[in-house]
Amino acid sequence: MFQQYGHEVRFVTYGNADFFKSILDASRISVDCIIDSGKISRILKIRKKIREGDQNVVISFLETPNFLACIATIGGREWKLITSERSSNIMSFKNAKGRIFNWFQRFSDAIVCNSKNGQCIWEEHYPMYKDKLLTIYNPVLLPEVQALYQPRKDGKLHIVVAASYQYLKNMDSLIEAVNLLNFNLKSYLRVDWYGRIEVTAGNKEAYNAALEKINRYQLEKIIVLHEETKDINQKMSEADFVGLFSQYEGLPNAICEGMSLGKPIIMTRVSDYNVLVDEKNGFLCDAANPQIIKEAIENAMKLSVEEIYYMGRNSKEKANNLFNKQIIAEKWLNLIK
Template identity: 45%
Template sequence: MKLLLLIPSLGSGGAERQLVTLAVLFKRKGLDVEFLIYRKDFFYLNILEKNNIKVNILNPKNYFDRVIKVRRFIQGNNYDIIISFLEISAFLSCISSVGKKKWKLITTELSSKKSTFEGLRGKFFGWFRRYSDYIVCNSFNAMNMWEKYYPEYHDKYKVIYNPVILNEISTEYSFKKNGKINLVIAASYQYLKNPIGLINSVALMNDDLRNNIEIHWYGRKEVKTGDTKAYDEACELIKTLKLNNTIFLHEATHEIADKMNEADVVGLFSQLEGLPNAICEAMLIGKPIIMTRVSDYHALVSDNGFLCDWDDIDSIRKALEEVASLTKAQQLFLGENSKVKAEKLFSTESIVDQWLDLL
């Protein structure tokens, strides 16, 4: 079975990490797997090279040229199945499937954004999804949104959670490293991920509790090439509110599993999410979770962490103060609950079997 995975780039985002993980799992099952990308960002390239997975790179001159080159590439090769990740790639794979096609096309929904469905752009892209054989959502929240806007595609919808493969962990965990609760966040610096809301919430914390917590955020600074607006504003706000000893902003790292293993708690404060990879990984490592009510939060967090509302800084403050008040016994109890929950939800064997059934 010859399989093509289409995504804009191999950058450090969650969608890229998820597709690379799937590629490795498919390869281990004996599938012939290739990537097609059209943007030069190679954060995860080394993983694919280690697993002998071919990466095809296009260099389109403009948007129209990108459509032509992707369509020619797909139609000029004998693939049995194409899986596309992210909105533009889904459109490109669908428009490449107009007319006669021999391949099965699977597009995905990873973000659950209303903009995916509303406005001229969303409706235009949504219309082309009819050329998908299946639309795989990585959360029930995402599927429910598709059902709401496109009930006519009902028979195409499937929900498959993200598989989680952890990189080898080389760090050791100790409670309250440096004498403070260590909270780690793995997310790109964009307003959707809510760094500004988090910083303003920390400023409202009880002084003693704020002094009992360190927050380390790891992520890509550029949302698009040259666009670091959210990161720059976050840095400036940290200085203005004098939170330099509480919140630390870092670049994305390949060692994020090590960073989460060292942490007491792992967090996510987004406005919207599909199924958040970082939270899934943190749960499997055995960490308590603090997150906003996004995605399938009801399945992810119950007796293993804390929930808050992304647009209510007082709600985030209260949850952060609970995190800062954790005892060692509480941290271990919540972390063990996370691990048990993750092993049920994100078993790679179960999830790969679901994908193989679909393929």
């Protein structure tokens, strides 16, 4: 986005993940990757890299990068620092690590939250930061999608979920909810979940637990777990609904993208749910209550094809108003001045 408005963009990373590397390469955006297994030495190397740069603005995303960027400011600097918060997990405000990292946010010039809910949580726990807190939604930049949507393909309601396999994404409650459905109704449902299987290197615990429960309940033809895919927008476009069942979220990109693709939504009451979803474009449910999730799925399954299309059009209209690229770009451009 910044590049399209005439700004030079560079990335500094400290991990091996390269999911977006091909996209950055295609845009000729350089990526400097600093690999160091030592925590202290990694902090020092990243601090040095940032301080040796000739940038006007540094923008960091997520808790640890925000901390590293704040560390880099100590000793004076001529560049502006914007830290960006993506999570609304209340535990990050209560545990020791979170409190330490958040203390260093005093060195940032602005703290950008990607949901109003997230900003409210920050204001509640850190009122001293109130004047530099603001909310900017993520723009939804979708590639061209070739999929031809076929409502209720094979006579089933198709729900796509795009989320990594970690416990807070709440696969367990979704599985329990589907298992509560009437036996005959189950045969008219298909849920496809796409996401990163290893939350951290070698850690497949949540994925394996979900897979075991799906097999134990004999739901393997109803709930199908897939690895992450770069074609997720294609998968969403082919679905009847896009779902989210998380316990906590910042702004859920999958829901924003699903809305922009004109899909009705089923989601738990997380993040800015009251802005994203109402009775005209989807159904809300509670993360901790499989019975309520089951009822939301049942309500979706009762819809006619015409009603699915109606909800999808309302989702797209909401998305056009909330995630307009030009409006969001103007907010960021004003911030980096």
